[in-house]
Amino acid sequence: MRRTAAARLLTGTALAVVLAGPAHAGTGGSLKVYPATVTPGSQVTVDTTACGAGGTAAGDASAVGAGAFVLAPGTREEVAAGRFRVPPGAQPGTYEIVARCDGGAQADGRRVSGDLVVTLTSTRPPAAHPRGSVKTGVGGALGPDPVQTAAGVAALAVAAAGGTWLLHRRARGDRI
Amino acid sequence: MRRLTNLAIAVATLAALLSGAWLVRGGGDTNAPPQPSAAQAARTPVQQSARPESAPALPASPPLRIRIPAIRVNAPLMGLGLTPTGSLDVPPAERENLAGWYEAGTAPGETGTAIVAGHVDNADGPSVFYRLGALRKGGAIDVERRDGTVARFTVDAVEVYKSANFPDEKVYGAASRPELRVITCGGGYTPGRGYEGNVVVFAHLTGSNP
Numbered sequence: 353m354r355r356t357a358a359a360r361l362l363t364g365t366a367l368a369v370v371l372a373g374p375a376h377a378g379t380g381g382s383l384k385v386y387p388a389t390v391t392p393g394s395q396v397t398v399d400t401t402a403c404g405a406g407g408t409a410a411g412d413a414s415a416v417g418a419g420a421f422v423l424a425p426g427t428r429e430e431v432a433a434g435r436f437r438v439p440p441g442a443q444p445g446t447y448e449i450v451a452r453c454d455g456g457a458q459a460d461g462r463r464v465s466g467d468l469v470v471t472l473t474s475t476r477p478p479a480a481h482p483r484g485s486v487k488t489g490v491g492g493a494l495g496p497d498p499v500q501t502a503a504g505v506a507a508l509a510v511a512a513a514g515g516t517w518l519l520h521r522r523a524r525g526d527r528i
Numbered sequence: 529m530r531r532l533t534n535l536a537i538a539v540a541t542l543a544a545l546l547s548g549a550w551l552v553r554g555g556g557d558t559n560a561p562p563q564p565s566a567a568q569a570a571r572t573p574v575q576q577s578a579r580p581e582s583a584p585a586l587p588a589s590p591p592l593r594i595r596i597p598a599i600r601v602n603a604p605l606m607g608l609g610l611t612p613t614g615s616l617d618v619p620p621a622e623r624e625n626l627a628g629w630y631e632a633g634t635a636p637g638e639t640g641t642a643i644v645a646g647h648v649d650n651a652d653g654p655s656v657f658y659r660l661g662a663l664r665k666g667g668a669i670d671v672e673r674r675d676g677t678v679a680r681f682t683v684d685a686v687e688v689y690k691s692a693n694f695p696d697e698k699v700y701g702a703a704s705r706p707e708l709r710v711i712t713c714g715g716g717y718t719p720g721r722g723y724e725g726n727v728v729v730f731a732h733l734t735g736s737n738p
Contacts, residue, residue, distance in 0.1 A: 386635075386674070387588055395587040397675045426676015428592065433675045435587060481700035482616035482630060485691035485726045486645050489713030490621070493649035493658060494559050504551025507544045514541030521534065 383451050383466035390470060392442040396449075398423065399433035402464045403453035407432055409464075410454055416447040416468060423451050442470050561648050562662035563688055563714055564727060570685035580682055582705045583733045586637035589675035591629055594644060594710075598667045599659040605671075607631035608645065616643065616711070621650040627657065634706075636671040637679035637733060641703045644671075648713040648723070657712035661686065661727045669708060669731050677738065681708045681731035688714050690725040699728055706733035 383400045390396055396413075400423065403409050409423040413436045423434035434451070446469050453462040595602045608617045608628035619628040627646030634640030647655035667683040689695060699709055708731045715724030 384674075386590055397587060397589040399674050424676070426674070427672045427678065428674075431674060431676075433589075435675060480610070480614070481633060481641075481696070481702075482610055482643065483614040483696050483700075485689070485694045486616050486618060486711050486713070488618050488645060488657070488711070488726070489561075489648035489655075489723045490651055491649065491717050491719070491722060492651040493561060493654040494717055497559060500551050504548045504553075507548030507551060509548075511541050511545035511548055514537055514544060518534065518538060518541065 383449060383464040385449055385466040385468050388467070388469060390438055390468065391472065392438055392470060393440040395435055395437050396468060397433060397435050398449055398451065398466060399431050400451055400464045401430050401432075402451075402462050403432050405429045407453050409434070409451040411436065412450045412452070413438075413447075413468075415449065416442050416470060418442075438468075438470060444470050444472050446470075560717060561654070561658050561660075561714065564661050564663075564686035568663075568665055568686040570687065570730065580734050583680075583735045585639040585706045585733070586673075586677060586679055586736055587675070588635045588638045589673040589677065590631075591636045591642075591644075591671045591673050591679075593672040594627055595670040595672070596660075596663065596667070596710075597670075599663055601627075601656060601659075603627045603646065603656045605629050605644065616645055618645055618647065621647055621655070624650055624652070624655040635673070636681070636708055637673060637677065637706055637736065639704065639706055641700060641707045641709060643700060643709050643711065645711040648727075657710070657727075660710060660712045660729060661688070661714055663729055669710065669729070671708070677736050679706070679733055680735040680737065682734040683729055683731045685730040686727065687730070688725060688727050690715055692725075694725065703732075707731065708733070 383398050386397050398411065400409065406425055406429050408425070409432050411421040411423050411434045413419060413421060417439045418436040421434045421436040423432040425431060426433050446467050448465050449468050450463060450465045591605050593602065593604050603625045606619055606626060606628045608630050609632065611617050616630055619626045627644055629636065630643040634642040636642040646657040648657050648660070649655050663683055663686050665683050665685060669681040669683065671679045671681065673679060710729040711726050713723040714727030717723050
């Protein structure tokens with residue numbers, strides 16, 4: 353009886369550790385924010401894989417004054433994505449955007465976050481566009497076709513056999 | 529009768545010898561990737577080809593995959609930067625079914641010129657954009673994006689440019705509507721010098737789903 357109680361206690365402790373484990377590991381995970389730097393009034397897309405396949409999440413952008421939004425799976429089931437618009441009156445600074453998974457057994461309640469930087473000047477300094485041509489080939493497709501080479505080798509083998517046979521005949525004194 | 533048999537064998541042997549030698553030397557087929565015809569070039573300046581109507585721009589979201597049904601392309605996209613000389617970097621050559629997009633620039637679907645590049649071949653044979661030069665005006669290009677939308681682009685032109693004379697502004701320059709460029713190696717191939725230039729597909733956004 354005492355053994356059972358001890359076992360129960362142990363099981364209880366193990367369960368508590370298992371339950372606490374993922375929740376602990378899940379806090380502060382990655383929420384991708386794109387673009388990561390924006391001007392007030394811009395639309396921002398966030399996504400995460402923390403909620404598992406088909407998982408949805410409740411997004412919170414109230415830090416920047418944009419309120420709540422929903423993250424739902426898109427073309428890829430394991431990625432939950434959502435959007436919000438940064439209010440036109442938002443002040444420059446770095447804001448934490450948060451999403452909490454709902455649904456999906458182990459992912460339930462998991463919290464992920466990412467940083468959004470609001471600046472008053474142009475969001476992305478116009479990136480220098482690439483220059484010149486692109487090195488995207490070495491000519492490997494132009495080599496001999498292996499099937500064709502094999503056919504050629506087979507044909508040469510036939511020729512060799514035929515030639516040998518003819519020479520053999522000749523050696524025996526048969527006229528060609 | 530025997531003479532006839534011998535003659536037939538001699539003829540067959542000669543035919544096998546010649547065709548075998550021809551086949552082993554590579555035959556008439558060079559396996560060169562398809563190149564666009566002059567009919568696929570832009571008739572007017574590319575920016576002005578407005579048909580079909582362009583769709584409203586999508587919010588920024590990074591692309592995940594590119595699909596070009598007409599040439600059976602369905603490949604993931606990785607982010608690309610620039611090389612020290614300022615040219616667009618390329619995906620690792622050994623991954624034959626992988627393309628890339630210029631991450632620091634426009635995301636496909638946003639207003640501006642989004643750039644996608646991939647290999648035509650690698651040392652082992654054809655790669656993701658081997659058949660890009662066979663794409664035709666009006667063809668569809670779909671880009672799956674991380675926010676779950678699929679941006680649909682329609683091909684305006686397929687051009688081929690020599691490296692020495694590459695029109696940077698036309699290919700990479702800013703656009704006032706959502707546009708896409710898909711680039712791979714092309715032009716003639718010379719052993720030792722490689723491909724002469726690039727095949728460039730010009731497309732603009734014509735729809736999205738959902």
